Amino acid sequence: MVMVPKITLNIDGKSVEVNKGKTVLQAANSVGVRIPTLCHDPRLEPFAACRVCMVEVERGNSSALITSCSTEATDGMVIRTDSEKVLKSRKMVLELILSDHPRDCMTCEKCGICTLQDLAYEYGVRESRFFEKPDGGVVEDENPAIQQDTSKCILCGRCVRICAEVQQDYAIDFKNRGFDTETGLPFGKPRRETTCVLCGQCVSTCPVGSLVEKQAVGMGRDWEFKQVKTTCPYCGVGCTMYLNVKGNQVVKVTSKTGSVPNDGNLCVKGRFGYDFVHHSDRLKQPLIKKNGKFEEATWDEALNFVASKLSEIKAKYGPDYIGVLSSSRCTNEENYLAMKFARAAIGTNNVDQCART
Amino acid sequence: MSFGSGAMTNSISEIKDCKLIFLIGGNPTEAHPIVGLEMKKALRKGCTFIVADPRKIWFAQHAKLYLPVKPGSDNWLLNALAHVIIAEGLENREFIKTRTEGYEELKEFLKDITPEKASEYTGIPAEDIRQAARLYARSDKSAIYYTLGITEHTCGTDNVRTIANLALLTGHIGKLSTGVNPIRGQNNVQGATDMCIPNKMPGYQDVTDNAVMEKFENAWGVKLSRTLGATSPTMFERMNKNQFKALYVIGEDPVLSEPNQDYTIKGIKNLEFLVVQDIFMSETAKYADVILPAASFAEKDGTFTNTERRVQRVRKAINPIGNTKPDWQITCEISTRMGYNMGYPSPKEVWDEIASLTPMFAGINYARIEQNGIQWPCPDTKHPGTKFLHEGKFPRGLGKFFVLPYRAPAESPDKEYPLLLTTGRTLYHYNAGTMTRRSSGIIHKTNDCFVEVHEADAKELGIFDGEMVRVASRRGEITARAEVSDKVKRGVIWMPMHFAEAAVNKLTKDAYDNITQTAEYKVCGAKIEKI
Numbered sequence: 029m030v031m032v033p034k035i036t037l038n039i040d041g042k043s044v045e046v047n048k049g050k051t052v053l054q055a056a057n058s059v060g061v062r063i064p065t066l067c068h069d070p071r072l073e074p075f076a077a078c079r080v081c082m083v084e085v086e087r088g089n090s091s092a093l094i095t096s097c098s099t100e101a102t103d104g105m106v107i108r109t110d111s112e113k114v115l116k117s118r119k120m121v122l123e124l125i126l127s128d129h130p131r132d133c134m135t136c137e138k139c140g141i142c143t144l145q146d147l148a149y150e151y152g153v154r155e156s157r158f159f160e161k162p163d164g165g166v167v168e169d170e171n172p173a174i175q176q177d178t179s180k181c182i183l184c185g186r187c188v189r190i191c192a193e194v195q196q197d198y199a200i201d202f203k204n205r206g207f208d209t210e211t212g213l214p215f216g217k218p219r220r221e222t223t224c225v226l227c228g229q230c231v232s233t234c235p236v237g238s239l240v241e242k243q244a245v246g247m248g249r250d251w252e253f254k255q256v257k258t259t260c261p262y263c264g265v266g267c268t269m270y271l272n273v274k275g276n277q278v279v280k281v282t283s284k285t286g287s288v289p290n291d292g293n294l295c296v297k298g299r300f301g302y303d304f305v306h307h308s309d310r311l312k313q314p315l316i317k318k319n320g321k322f323e324e325a326t327w328d329e330a331l332n333f334v335a336s337k338l339s340e341i342k343a344k345y346g347p348d349y350i351g352v353l354s355s356s357r358c359t360n361e362e363n364y365l366a367m368k369f370a371r372a373a374i375g376t377n378n379v380d381q382c383a384r385t
Numbered sequence: 386m387s388f389g390s391g392a393m394t395n396s397i398s399e400i401k402d403c404k405l406i407f408l409i410g411g412n413p414t415e416a417h418p419i420v421g422l423e424m425k426k427a428l429r430k431g432c433t434f435i436v437a438d439p440r441k442i443w444f445a446q447h448a449k450l451y452l453p454v455k456p457g458s459d460n461w462l463l464n465a466l467a468h469v470i471i472a473e474g475l476e477n478r479e480f481i482k483t484r485t486e487g488y489e490e491l492k493e494f495l496k497d498i499t500p501e502k503a504s505e506y507t508g509i510p511a512e513d514i515r516q517a518a519r520l521y522a523r524s525d526k527s528a529i530y531y532t533l534g535i536t537e538h539t540c541g542t543d544n545v546r547t548i549a550n551l552a553l554l555t556g557h558i559g560k561l562s563t564g565v566n567p568i569r570g571q572n573n574v575q576g577a578t579d580m581c582i583p584n585k586m587p588g589y590q591d592v593t594d595n596a597v598m599e600k601f602e603n604a605w606g607v608k609l610s611r612t613l614g615a616t617s618p619t620m621f622e623r624m625n626k627n628q629f630k631a632l633y634v635i636g637e638d639p640v641l642s643e644p645n646q647d648y649t650i651k652g653i654k655n656l657e658f659l660v661v662q663d664i665f666m667s668e669t670a671k672y673a674d675v676i677l678p679a680a681s682f683a684e685k686d687g688t689f690t691n692t693e694r695r696v697q698r699v700r701k702a703i704n705p706i707g708n709t710k711p712d713w714q715i716t717c718e719i720s721t722r723m724g725y726n727m728g729y730p731s732p733k734e735v736w737d738e739i740a741s742l743t744p745m746f747a748g749i750n751y752a753r754i755e756q757n758g759i760q761w762p763c764p765d766t767k768h769p770g771t772k773f774l775h776e777g778k779f780p781r782g783l784g785k786f787f788v789l790p791y792r793a794p795a796e797s798p799d800k801e802y803p804l805l806l807t808t809g810r811t812l813y814h815y816n817a818g819t820m821t822r823r824s825s826g827i828i829h830k831t832n833d834c835f836v837e838v839h840e841a842d843a844k845e846l847g848i849f850d851g852e853m854v855r856v857a858s859r860r861g862e863i864t865a866r867a868e869v870s871d872k873v874k875r876g877v878i879w880m881p882m883h884f885a886e887a888a889v890n891k892l893t894k895d896a897y898d899n900i901t902q903t904a905e906y907k908v909c910g911a912k913i914e915k916i
Contacts, residue, residue, distance in 0.1 A: 170829070171829050172825040172829055173825075173829065193429070194422055194425070194426075195422070195425075196425050196428075220829060220830060225812060225830075226813075226827075226829070226830055227418070243825075254702070256700050256701070256702035257698070257700060258682070258683070258698065258699050258700045258702065259572070259688075259689045259691070259697045259698065259699050259758075260572065261572050261681075261682040261689075261699075261820075262571075262572055262820075263416060263417050263418075263569075263570060263571065263572065264417065264568060264569025264570055264571055264572060264573075264574055264575065264691055264692035265397065265417050265418075265419045265420050265568075265691060265692060266572065266689060266690075266691025266692065266693075266695060266697055266758070267419055268697070268757075271683055271702040271703075273702045273703055276703045276704055276706075277703070278683055278702060278703060288398075288695070288757040288758065289396070289397040289398060289419070289691070289693065289695070290419045293419055293422055294419070295418030295419060295812070296418075296812060296813060296827060296830070297418075297812075297813070297821060297824075297827065298419075300824060300827060301820060301821050301824045301827050302683070302824070303823055303824040303825060304664075304665075304681070304819070304820040304821075304823040304824060305681050305683045305684075305703075305706070306706065307665075307823040309665055309666065309823060310664055310665065310678070310681075310706050310707065310709070311663065311664060311665060311666060311670075311676060311678035311679075311707075311709070312678055312706065312707025312708055312709060313678060313707065313708050314675070314676065314677055314678060314708070315673075315675065315676040315678075316674070316675050317673065317674050317675070322676065327708070327710070327718075330675055330677060331677075331715075331718050331719055331722055332722060333675060334633075334660050334675050334677070334719050334722075335719050335722035335723045337631070337658045337674070337675075338631060338633070338658070338660075338719070338723060339723055339724075341630045341631045341657060341658060344630075345630050347610065348610075348612060348615075349628070349629055349630040349631065350629075350630065350631045350632070350633070351615060351617075351620045351629065351631070351632050351633070352632075352633045352635070353617055353620070353632065353633070353634045353635065353637050353639065354577060354581050354635045354636070354637070355577065355635055355636030355637045356571040356572065356573045356574040356576070356577040356578075357571065357572065357573065357636045357637075358573065358577070358635060358636045358712050359573065359576070359685070359687025359688055359689060359699055359712075359713070359732065360573065360576040360577075360579070360580055360687065360688045360689065360690060360696070360736070360739065361687045361688065361713050361732040361735040361736055361739070362635070362687065362711075362712040362713045362716065362732075363573070363576060363577045363580035363581040364580045364581070364587060364735060364738075364739050365713050365716045365717060365720075365727065365729075365735060366581055366635055366716055367580055367581040367586075367587070368605065368720075368727070369633075369716050369719070369720050369725075369727070370614075371601075371605075371609055371610070372605045372607045372609070372720075372725055373719075373720040373723050373724075373725035373727075374723075375609075375610055376610060376612075376614060377583050377584070377592060377610055377612060377613060377614025377615075378583060378614045378615045378620060379581055379582075379583055379614060380581070380582060380583050380614070380615070380616050380617040380620070381577045381578075381581050381582075381617075381637065382571075382577075382617065382637055382639075382642060
């Protein structure tokens with residue numbers, strides 16, 4: 029193993045030792061000093077667009093404001109994250125961002141999980157001296173998965189970068205200039221005609237209400253959801269994801285950076301492929317075929333019928349005339365029980381599933 | 386096998402640090418998107434890609450070397466790569482001496498497998514094969530990734546062993562970011578295989594080993610059969626011969642997923658009793674005598690094991706929909722009603738029983754995998770799990786070289802069926818499509834069956850992009866939309882497997898690998914006609 033050299037810096041009076049190559053932001057986070065960010069996502073390269081993560085670095089008798097997300101920590105550095113200069117700059121930055129952002133938190137999907145809302149609250153920024161009416165709005169697009177509202181975009185570029193750096197699909201980019209700047213698809217094309225693969229990674233990284241899961245719109249507030257950590261039921265990668273549940277309904281699927289093995293990333297199937305759970309085609313009642321037609325039965329009737337038929341066939345022909353096919357869709361425990369059922373209850377080794385490859 | 390166990394040797398987190406990735410018969414950006422992202426990370430960090438695939442997939446477009454291999458000829462490519470490694474002195478002599486056996490036989494056999502000869506079968510220029518062998522052998526962190534493009538052949542096991550030969554020749558195994566990695570297609574392929582195969586008890590303990598069987602007999606309180614069990618292809622064969630009477634199918638749709646649909650249906654119709662347990666009315670369920678409605682993954686507790694051998698929790702988020710029950714509960718209730726009591730309070734107790742009977746899971750329990758899953762083997766509760774396999778030693782002792790001459794596919798294109806049909810999965814859909822085709826976000830992107838045709842072949846046939854065409858094989862015919870481009874190799878057509886109304890398994894051949902009995906979904910003769 030190559031040993032990475034260590035460096036020591038001072039953050040808010042604390043001595044901090046980190047590996048060389050870490051940023052000031054990472055150094056601060058490593059000792060629990062929180063620095064607010066908007067354009068930062070640990071999955072992405074530093075971008076230093078939002079300027080909210082500014083900290084003060086001592087330079088001899090003077091000092092300077094630097095973006096902590098993009099500045100490498102160096103040996104002997106002295107950093108203040110909460111000086112008056114820092115707080116003043118942060119408020120100013122928030123005011124500037126809010127000058128192009130609507131104040132409709134009461135109906136916004138992201139209310140409660142919006143980083144901008146949290147920071148405006150934390151720093152007491154109610155008004156912007158630069159207020160102008162934010163333009164744009166919900167982009168009309170027939171796709172049922174992703175909803176974009178350009179008026180809420182703060183131009184942090186996280187969606188653009190996750191699409192380019194992580195997905196490498198290059199479907200989203202900045203367009204126009206000044207107050208008119210927004211992110212979007214090329215030439216305002218519908219999503220299905222672009223290189224967008226509907227992975228929703230842009231939704232997962234958006235810190236405000238600009239990109240949201242379309243099907244979850246109006247379905248509930250974040251604090252109403254129970255988030256249940258589970259494993260994706262699709263391919264063999266086994267991404268960790270959270271089912272956001274309200275009542276007995278899965279409202280949306282999210283993940284978190286740092287999750288194993290996917291680090292918060294999900295694909296189109298994992299993030300948007302959950303409607304089948306509540307689909308009206310779900311089988312909801314045991315069915316027994318009588319005279320060629322399926323008729324609803326109670327569990328007792330169905331289970332007793334199955335048990336007696338299998339016992340009868342076992343007695344008549346022997347256990348090796350019966351087989352059990354289990355599935356790689358089922359859990360380990362269910363596969364184990366299917367195997368145990370075949371071997372212990374039926375008495376045959378005729379048990380298999382589709383996954384022998 | 387070559388190493389002594391079948392699983393990914395490395396972890397997903399190691400992918401980004403690979404220096405060279407040889408991707409053969411796999412399309413991670415579509416079939417395993419998050420593994421695809423890790424490979425894209427590696428690509429950004431300068432990893433060299435060699436991609437062998439009949440289709441110009443995403444990674445083929447970004448590869449240093451793209452080898453457009455003809456389906457069914459992988460053996461020639463892989464053996465020729467080994468030939469070049471030996472002929473040019475690129476082999477790892479120290480590794481071969483200390484950790485392998487059978488080298489001299491392999492060397493002798495490979496003498497005649499030149500890149501020039503391989504080129505005739507594979508359609509890949511000989512110089513590209515040489516170049517690929519040099520790149521693979523010389524990089525210090527070379528990993529091979531493959532999926533069903535390698536295994537879904539009558540020579541699938543041979544292919545896997547031929548891949549293993551390359552790793553053993555170069556010593557590219559048993560190290561970080563360096564190894565041989567099959568990526569599992571379905572969420573719990575690894576787990577289902579670990580638990581539930583006819584000739585093995587859980588954790589690959591042998592049914593023919595008396596000590597193993599006695600251990601289970603003591604734990605379960607019942608005498609166990611020593612008769613070897615039937616694999617699913619054997620079951621269908623016996624059904625067709627009227628030598629099989631009842632089948633209990635849990636969460637599978639063999640009518641759609643087994644090759645040669647007519648044969649599968651005929652077998653099922655011969656049964657006296659068919660029970661299907663599923664979340665939807667599957668194609669197979671239509672033939673059932675009893676259908677038992679199961680709960681989905683969101684409605685139950687348990688574990689899945691991912692492609693890197695990581696046992697991870699599945700957690701119940703909502704109550705079972707309608708009058709459904711989780712699969713585990715249904716199986717237990719049938720068993721108890723048949724006189725063999727299976728009264729588990731919850732899946733946790735089932736897992737504890739598995740861990741107590743299976744050495745490779747002994748150290749895994751629900752409390753330990755509350756945060757993150759653990760990778761087997763994990764022999765005791767102090768063991769952290771195993772990130773990569775085969776460091777220092779293989780389970781079978783020495784790694785074994787196999788001498789594997791080419792075997793032609795069971796059916797090759799001919800005059801009547803001149804095109805080579807190969808099949809696979811797309812990004813937007815999943816296998817039989819029962820889940821994804823009920824998701825509005827997904828069907829927005831694709832919801833109809835298509836067939837990829839090379840533009841030159843299309844021109845000859847007079848077929849235009851977007852036109853509906855008839856695709857036929859000796860076993861049946863279906864209709865699909867033609868996608869004309871240069872993505873697929875000339876003479877090859879490619880179709881996805883997700884669409885019941887245009888089930889590609891009406892066309893595929895029911896020929897199987899001689900060892901795993903995996904079906905040859907990847908090669909059969911076919912033709913395309915205008916409608």
